[in-house]
Amino acid sequence: MKTTKKTALLVSAMALGMLFSCNKDENTASTAPSNLVTLQPTELNKECSYVDSYWSSTAFLNTTIINTTQTNFIYGQNTKIASVFGRPSVPLSIVHDNSNPNSTYNAISYSSPKKIYFGEAIYKAALAKGQIVPAMILAHEFGHQLQYTYGLPSVHENTARPNELEADGFAGYYMRKPTGYNATWAAAGPAFEFAYAIGDYSTTSAGHHGTPPQRRSATRLGWYLGEYNLTATSFDSNFFYYYNNVLSGAYKTARPSTVTPEMDAFITSKMDELRKINSGEIDGTEFGQLND
Numbered sequence: 091m092k093t094t095k096k097t098a099l100l101v102s103a104m105a106l107g108m109l110f111s112c113n114k115d116e117n118t119a120s121t122a123p124s125n126l127v128t129l130q131p132t133e134l135n136k137e138c139s140y141v142d143s144y145w146s147s148t149a150f151l152n153t154t155i156i157n158t159t160q161t162n163f164i165y166g167q168n169t170k171i172a173s174v175f176g177r178p179s180v181p182l183s184i185v186h187d188n189s190n191p192n193s194t195y196n197a198i199s200y201s202s203p204k205k206i207y208f209g210e211a212i213y214k215a216a217l218a219k220g221q222i223v224p225a226m227i228l229a230h231e232f233g234h235q236l237q238y239t240y241g242l243p244s245v246h247e248n249t250a251r252p253n254e255l256e257a258d259g260f261a262g263y264y265m266r267k268p269t270g271y272n273a274t275w276a277a278a279g280p281a282f283e284f285a286y287a288i289g290d291y292s293t294t295s296a297g298h299h300g301t302p303p304q305r306r307s308a309t310r311l312g313w314y315l316g317e318y319n320l321t322a323t324s325f326d327s328n329f330f331y332y333y334n335n336v337l338s339g340a341y342k343t344a345r346p347s348t349v350t351p352e353m354d355a356f357i358t359s360k361m362d363e364l365r366k367i368n369s370g371e372i373d374g375t376e377f378g379q380l381n382d
């Protein structure tokens with residue numbers, strides 16, 4: 091009896107596979123299912139396990155992570171992050187690999203079609219450091235989506251450094267926003283520090299991503315810019331005005347029109363701290379202990 095049932099299931103799964111032609115994009119959904127969460131692949135997943143060349147051959151996609159609490163959390167964050175920047179959410183899928191779980195230690199933001207793939211392994215490692223950490227990783231990845239949409243960053247170098255530092259800045263902005271994560275620095279600071287320890291997640295961006303002190307100062311600047319309501323494009327002009335023109339002195343650009351005198355006074359009052367973070371004078375431990 092059991093054998094017969096298994097065979098029937100397999101036939102049914104094969105029929106499904108043919109019906110849906112194993113297109114990887116069909117597994118991408120913007121909302122999480124409300125039914126019971128399971129980490130076991132469905133028969134359809136098994137049939138259509140190949141994700142793409144950035145993931146192992148045994149990896150597969152679905153829309154569940156760990157349990158319903160975590161699944162609802164990260165899909166809720168996906169919607170919230172987009173809404174803070176006035177954007178529709180980008181399809182989010184979770185990458186699992188039961189044969190080689192460590193192979194999913196990555197998160198990738200894709201430009202065409204726009205989507206984010208979040209690996210189960212990096213999610214679990216991040217969550218072990220606090221609920222805020224996977225949200226911060228997702229906010230960084232969504233920062234890349236904003237770059238794809240608006241043709242950012244406005245500053246170009248021979249490496250991915252401006253792209254990555256700005257994505258860190260977008261994540262800092264989201265963490266501070268009352269309509270976003272609304273975090274305290276006591277929660278956000280150590281979360282960012284964890285991210286630098288495990289490196290960058292976008293394997294689609296080759297090259298240098300900024301040194302840890304540069305990434306810390308980028309995040310902290312984004313955090314301070316979260317005091318104001320900025321579009322992605324005005325965030326970009328303000329971010330690089332302060333980061334490059336004021337902080338390091340490497341660029342000489344005019345003050346953006348979106349910088350109000352009040353905002354300029356606020357960010358300027360933080361410039362000494364930002365420079366000390368950027369130079370490493372404020373180290374990783376002290377960075378996590380800064381005030382709001």
Ligand SMILES: [Zn+2]
Pocket residue numbers: 230231234253254257290291292295
């Ligand atoms: Zn990145």
